[in-house]
Amino acid sequence: GENVEQHPSTLSVQEGDSAVIKCTYSDSASNYFPWYKQELGKRPQLIIDIRSNVGEKKDQRIAVTLNKTAKHFSLHITETQPEDSAVYFCAATSFGNEKLTFGTGTRLTIIP
Amino acid sequence: DTGVSQDPRHKITKRGQNVTFRCDPISEHNRLYWYRQTLGQGPEFLTYFQNEAQLEKSRLLSDRFSAERPKGSFSTLEIQRTEQGDSAMYLCASSLLSQEQYFGPGTRLTVT
Numbered sequence: 001g002e003n004v005e006q007h008p009s010t011l012s013v014q015e016g017d018s019a020v021i022k023c024t025y026s027d028s029a030s031n032y033f034p035w036y037k038q039e040l041g042k043r044p045q046l047i048i049d050i051r052s053n054v055g056e057k058k059d060q061r062i063a064v065t066l067n068k069t070a071k072h073f074s075l076h077i078t079e080t081q082p083e084d085s086a087v088y089f090c091a092a093t094s095f096g097n098e099k100l101t102f103g104t105g106t107r108l109t110i111i112p
Numbered sequence: 113d114t115g116v117s118q119d120p121r122h123k124i125t126k127r128g129q130n131v132t133f134r135c136d137p138i139s140e141h142n143r144l145y146w147y148r149q150t151l152g153q154g155p156e157f158l159t160y161f162q163n164e165a166q167l168e169k170s171r172l173l174s175d176r177f178s179a180e181r182p183k184g185s186f187s188t189l190e191i192q193r194t195e196q197g198d199s200a201m202y203l204c205a206s207s208l209l210s211q212e213q214y215f216g217p218g219t220r221l222t223v224t
Contacts, residue, residue, distance in 0.1 A: 034212065046213070093211060095211070099145070099168065100145075102155050
């Protein structure tokens with residue numbers, strides 16, 4: 001089955017700086033890669049996703065890149081703000097598989 | 113609120129008791145998923161439904177666990193003879209056809 005590894009497990013950045021979280025996956029059939037943000041005690045919230053037919057996707061301060069050959073994808077947050085502090089999870093799945101396989105999460109702390 | 117809802121939000125039970133959780137998906141979403149999340153980990157897939165049909169079950173789902181979605185709308189997850197190792201956050205998610213899964217707030221189960 002699919003295995004997703006996520007790094008780093010914790011990340012602290014100064015407000016206004018950029019943050020990068022990286023994930024690798026094992027199943028070459030995986031074609032959908034979402035990112036979720038989970039604040040303490042709240043539901044995982046889908047913030048951005050990418051499909052295997054594109055290499056990059058942006059949404060305001062958030063971007064995701066995908067390297068299918070190397071089987072890794074990354075989340076980039078620019079101009080970080082205190083409200084970006086949360087745990088971020090990457091995930092992967094393939095068409096027809098349906099279940100998401102999650103990474104172990106990255107606790108991002110934005111230092112004011 | 114038109115998002116995924118779950119009930120109850122918190123459940124404390126004694127070991128050996130049975131518990132049942134409910135999930136109401138986003139209306140018109142035909143796919144419904146159950147995940148389990150323990151502290152410091154990403155959600156782990158348990159099972160999923162397309163309409164009323166249960167199409168996949170994880171090996172994490174022992175015979176003490178049963179899930180139903182009788183009319184293709186809400187779903188219930190029952191755990192019989194609870195054990196302390198069942199203590200976790202139980203998350204429900206729903207999707208239409210695009211692989212994008214939207215999560216509910218979860219039910220936090222504590223088995224004493």
